[in-house]
Amino acid sequence: MDKTSKTKEKAIEVKKGALEKTLDAKDKALDKTLEAKDKALMKTSQIKKDTGTKTAAIKDEASEKTTELKENTEKTRKQAENKINDFINSLKGKQDELGKTLSDYATGExxxxxxxxxxxxxxxxxxxxxxxxxxxxxxxxxxxxxxxxxxxxxxxxxxxxxxxxxxxxxxxxxxxxxxxxxxxxxxxxxxxxxxxxxxxxxxxxxxxxxx
Structure with missing residues (x-):
């Protein structure tokens, strides 16, 4: 083999080695990129999951408080109605008693x-x-x-x-x-x-x- 052929052959080997290194570097960079994307995706998914859980908890708590508020309001309303009814019945009873007292005098009791x-x-x-x-x-x-x-x-x-x-x-x-x-x-x-x-x-x- 002459000197020119050897030179060409070395040049091809050098290029081949450089190409392999470049491809290896690209593969590593791609792996890191994919790994970073996977981590980012996992974090995003976890954040969404945590956010969804917190949102659901907040909604549940708000619903419970709304229900409790409605129950307390209804209870207060019923208590107020009962007190008003008791007062009206008491007033009617006193009126009836007064009417009976006057009637007793008038009707012969x-x-x-x-x-x-x-x-x-x-x-x-x-x-x-x-x-x-x-x-x-x-x-x-x-x-x-x-x-x-x-x-x-x-x-x-x-x-x-x-x-x-x-x-x-x-x-x-x-x-x-x-x-x-x-x-x-x-x-x-x-x-x-x-x-x-x-x-x-x-x-x-x-x-x-x-x-």
Whole structure:
């Protein structure tokens, strides 16, 4: 082989070696680039995952707080409604009680009476302030007492601010727990108090002969 051929052959080997080094360097650079991209992609994916987890947690927490707020609002509303209803019912009850009190005077549940029981009789005491003896009447049966009294009446256009006293005619019927001797009953009216004494019926005891 001549000198020229050897020179060409060395040049080819040098170029080949340089080409191999270049290719090897490119391969290494490509590997590093791919590795860097993989790492970047993994980080991006992890960041997205973490962000998604945090976002979901925030949404869940917000949803829980919203639900809790709605429940507390509903609870507060119901408590307020209950208090208002209780107040209205209490007010209605007081109005009904006041109406019944006034109705009692007007419909005959007065006069107020005490009933005393003893072994021999019943004693009934009734308060009739402002009534004269002539305006009081008493009717008795064996088990019932009826008291009627006429109080001072007022003009129909009277403008009352408060109305508690008896007025007009009142009537009270009192059912007795035992029979009484009607013909032996007595009544008296002193110091605006009507007192009625009603002797109880005594059971007759009959002695029988024993055979």
């Amino acid at each position: 007065k006069p107020l009476t005490d009933i005393i029981s003893s072994p021999e009789s019943f004693i009934i005491k009734a308060d009739l302030p402002g009534v004269s003896k002539e305006d009081v009447s008493v009717h008795i049966t064996e088990d019932l007492v009826e008291i009627t009294a006429k109080f001072e009446d007022y003009p129909e256009d009277a403008d009352f601010i408060k109305k508690e006293r008896n007025y007009g005619e009142v009537n009270r019927k009192i059912k007795l727990p035992e029979l009484v001797e009607v013909k032996k009953a007595s009544a008296k009216f002193e110091d605006s108090v009507l007192t009625i004494e009603l002797p109880k019926v005594k059971e007759d005891k009959i002695k029988i002969e024993i055979d």
